[in-house]
Amino acid sequence: MNFSIYLPPQAEGGDVKLPVIFYLSGLTCTEQNFITKSGFQRYAAEHGIIVVGPDTSPRGVKIPGDDESWDFGVSAGFYLDAEKAPWSNHYRMGSYLNKELYDLILKAFCNVVDPNRIGIMGHSMGGHGALVSTLRNPGLYKSVSAFAPICNPSACPWGVKAFTGYLGEDKNKWQDWDATELVKKYDGPPLTLLVDQGAADKFYIEKQLLPENLVEACRSVGVPVILNLREGYDHSYYYISTYIGEHMDFHAKILKA
């Protein structure tokens, strides 16, 4: 598995421990899209934050059907642990991210990483991944934000396809990987969810993302949520590059408090 890591100038010398943000990419992406297109580096350098970007699925496994569509299989791991064969052997991005890679970063970069100040963000499928990873593992991530996340996968075409394929037909299992369902049962440290959404995003308009469902669920249980609806913005990295600074500020405020 490839991943990217950005070490800010403050990491040089290794005499201070810095916060880390994991960034999860969306469908069709690798660990490259964010580092090439978002311009996050300027803000991470200002704040002194390490940024780690994993890939979006296993690579090179070659399961029949894994490259037939762009929204399932390769580059579409949905940051969950598959339960249905043949995916269940390798498509375990939930464990990879929240255990294997998380532990690896803490160990391999132990001289510069502060293990008590870890945040997570993501885009689209990666926004879903950031929300779900945070809600399933209370306390593992101290701050969370998402650009145009898939907020309620059990109720949108992308999510139904992925969950049916990876988890099977039993919809009870789907709830364990759906932010809108998970937040209703959240019982961890206080948390504010920052959700960003372009109002001209065609996947928002086509109801793949459903941020309103997440907001309603949050309100029903009193979990603070901020929904920023951005007039005229689409689903692209141009949109992310416009607001990445605001998200870095949000995380820095929490992680450096």
Next chain:
Amino acid sequence: MNFSIYLPPQAEGGDVKLPVIFYLSGLTCTEQNFITKSGFQRYAAEHGIIVVGPDTSPRGVKIPGDDESWDFGVSAGFYLDAEKAPWSNHYRMGSYLNKELYDLILKAFCNVVDPNRIGIMGHSMGGHGALVSTLRNPGLYKSVSAFAPICNPSACPWGVKAFTGYLGEDKNKWQDWDATELVKKYDGPPLTLLVDQGAADKFYIEKQLLPENLVEACRSVGVPVILNLREGYDHSYYYISTYIGEHMDFHAKILKA
């Protein structure tokens, strides 16, 4: 021919005329690289500057040998007018840029473009293009800057290959498209050349770029030149994205004076 154009928020309404900067890309690029990777939009929006990005060569002409190497033919037009067959029919990027596209932008965007405030910048082969276009056409561009430009193509492997192919063996003709030679004969309005160079750029180390030759030529004739050597930076768009804000500031200072 494709080109990109960025209109800042200040262009809305069309009641003010704004400066324009042309950005010329390097070898292997299209009009997409800069708009995807550099993050210039934030600075252009702050300054209220329109940014236009042409492609790097003709496309779809299909001349034998035009796709055999990455530094000659397709995506390697060198912003000159070829004189040698078969290239001389279509490989006329100098005229395309400084006449056809220049005029097109002034006409098609006449409601927002100030024709007296046009600047130009570029990267690598495009830095060469920016310098040469400015020096060959006194007054056409009021401000010029370049990232890691090919400063003395007559004296480096890339330039010798391209000039031999496009212009022929007669080296007298090469001088007309070589910034280091052109500046010695420059007789136009006062001009300051801003040249940026990463010190860890392998093409700089391999003497493809030769900024020192340009600086020496400028000093011999009293043309002001700024050479910023950036410790540790390479030839990539990560480097450009780091200093694009400084370059936009430089152009804005001149174009908005």
